[in-house]
Amino acid sequence: MNPLQRALIEKVGVDNGFEHTLVADEHDVTLASARHPTRSTISVLDAGFGVRFTSGSAALLPELSRGFPQAIRDQAGFVVGNEAALAALLRRAASLSRVLPTQAATSYRKALDEELSALPPGLAGTEIERMVRQRVGQQKFREAMLEYWGGACAVTGVAVPEVLRASHAKPWAECESDAERLDVFNGFLLTANLDALFDRFLISFDEGGRLVSSPSLAETDLKRLGIVPGLELRWVAPEHQSYLSFHRARFLLSVNQIADCQALASATQ
Numbered sequence: 001m002n003p004l005q006r007a008l009i010e011k012v013g014v015d016n017g018f019e020h021t022l023v024a025d026e027h028d029v030t031l032a033s034a035r036h037p038t039r040s041t042i043s044v045l046d047a048g049f050g051v052r053f054t055s056g057s058a059a060l061l062p063e064l065s066r067g068f069p070q071a072i073r074d075q076a077g078f079v080v081g082n083e084a085a086l087a088a089l090l091r092r093a094a095s096l097s098r099v100l101p102t103q104a105a106t107s108y109r110k111a112l113d114e115e116l117s118a119l120p121p122g123l124a125g126t127e128i129e130r131m132v133r134q135r136v137g138q139q140k141f142r143e144a145m146l147e148y149w150g151g152a153c154a155v156t157g158v159a160v161p162e163v164l165r166a167s168h169a170k171p172w173a174e175c176e177s178d179a180e181r182l183d184v185f186n187g188f189l190l191t192a193n194l195d196a197l198f199d200r201f202l203i204s205f206d207e208g209g210r211l212v213s214s215p216s217l218a219e220t221d222l223k224r225l226g227i228v229p230g231l232e233l234r235w236v237a238p239e240h241q242s243y244l245s246f247h248r249a250r251f252l253l254s255v256n257q258i259a260d261c262q263a264l265a266s267a268t269q
Helices: 003-015 060-067 083-099 103-117 127-148 192-199 219-224 238-268
Strands: 020-024 028-032 039-045 048-054 072-074 077-080 164-168 187-191 203-205 211-213
Touching: 003 020, 003 028, 003 039, 003 083, 039 083, 048 060, 048 083, 060 083, 077 083, 083 103, 083 127, 103 127, 127 164, 127 187, 164 192, 187 192, 192 203, 203 238
Parallel strands: none
Antiparallel strands: 020 028, 028 039, 039 048, 048 077, 072 077, 164 187, 203 211
């Protein structure tokens, strides 16, 4: 690796979420960041660049493999063909590393400590503190979901932040820990209409990510809401499945309750 190649790699790192150079020698360059724990080690190959990631998240490499099918992956890491592909790979790795468990929860606790320290004395354990915790948590969850889904709806691909909502599959109040509440796999980034239906268990997603809707929703209303046959999640990671299973169970319970109410109403007419 010559000095020009080394300088190019360091510049790409700075521009794409890896602003610190830890090691630079004749073989490769190792980059890191103060904003996430992942490190990337980059070498120059005849075919382009070799990139190896060191991360505390087991989900990072599978997510990158899914998002970059054109990159060659083997036990040594990824091989990308040019500078633009290297930049895209590093940028996505940095984004994921800022939100994959447990980074979102860590960011939440830091922001929460700052907010709580600014409150007047005597408010610990009050409704005001609870509201602060929920507000900060929902803000951090939204930020994490925007990062994970690339700022676009998980179903439609709509990329208008003003109409996107961070929807929990397992509701905030029913989560057992902050890590579960802030887990990016516990929900989806959805347009407002999909979020409203998902939040009320009127739609859900099967194991393959295909959208399923409650029989209580009229076909005409579904069309008006832009819900048509064939809608599905842009992708489903293995880590989504337990949360999806929880949501589907509540969805089916809601469907059965509606059916029971309809049957009771018919019987009393």
